[in-house]
Amino acid sequence: MQFTGTQPDIPIIYEDNHLLVIQKPAGLLSQEDHTGRPDALTLCKEYIKKRYSKPGNVFLGLLHRLDRPVSGVMVFAKTSKAASRISEQIRARKVRKRYRTVVIGNPPPNGVLEHHLVKNDVKNMVTIVDKATRKSKLAKLSFNTLLTKGSLSLVDVNLETGRAHQIRVQFAEIGSPIWGDKRYGKQTSSGSIALHAYRFTLKHPTLDEKMTFTADLPDSKPWTEFK
Template sequence: MKTTQTTPDIPIVFEDQHLLIVNKPANMLSQEDHTGDPDVLNLCKEYLARSNPRSGIPFLGLVHRLDRPVSGLMLLAKTGRAAQNLSKQIHDRTIQKTYQAVVEGNPPPNGVLTHHLFKDRDKNMVSVVAADLKKAKEATLSFAKIAESGGLNLLSIHLQTGRPHQIRVQLAEEGYPIWGDYRYGSDQPDGRDIALRAVELILNHPSLGEQMQFEVTAPDEEPWSRF
């Protein structure tokens, strides 16, 4: 598979003159923050600049983000027009994203969860709150259990809303914390990698209008290897 050949390296799932779709590693920032740690946006800009040195500083639009400890498919736009089109698709919820998570607890075979969430920006923590709390935002997701193994469960998850830390907080609130997510209730040791992965992406190409589907498999490591 083609990669950005940066440090650290990022696998490239698809690229044309409009789109760049990468397989974001766990524990990598989507975009730069105060830590100064490597991030997807800047590493991919570095890759594009090196690929076409005569074009100057490349445009690259961050269409959506994944939390730092989350891995999987991440979509970027290589032109302003593509960024505008893809942002509208996300706003209109025509882009379909599927996640998989390995969770603790005992979730039912399937379900729909709706909570109201509030983000404490100083602590970078999200909590479930009463619906009438000022700045609370409604969050909804659906899930289905795919498999069970050794007290863990593999879930397939679809978002109806896109809130910060949404999957992590909502599953934890119901008693199904994500493996390794010590911030939101996992019994696993303190660490930055969690078992949450963006595994499928369906979108309409911003120029051609054709529907495109991309999938990635889970890594062959704990706890994914149990399934």
């Protein structure tokens, strides 16, 4: 596998003239914020600038985000045309994003979760509210519980909407918070949680063919409990 050669080093899943697909490590920001911590967008721009000897500013379109403690597939657009076309797919809900997560407890074998969410940008917290609440947004996902061991369950999640902290807050709401999630599960955390974006499917912006990118599950606790 190829890597960006940055600090931290990021695995590259796929690259062509239009797309750069990486496996974001847990603990890495998706884009720059006020903290000054390293972020995936800036590091990937550095990689492109160095590898292709690009002068000046490098264009790289941020198409979606993963929370800092979440690992997995992230897709960037290397051209404005690709950014526009894939962003339209995302708005039309034509991309498919699947996650694996380890939750505390024993959720149902399968199900659909629908809630209305409101985000407090100051506190960076998402709250489940009544449908009639002003500025609330529908959050929907479906899931299958793959395996349960003791107090932990491995769950496959199909994300139908892409709301901030959606999976984290929705599973906490049904009494099965994500392992390591101190924000919504009130647990201790080492900077990562057991939530991994393992599959992303889209239509290539110029080749007119469906492509699926996958990222292996982390080789660390609690994932190793389900190997």
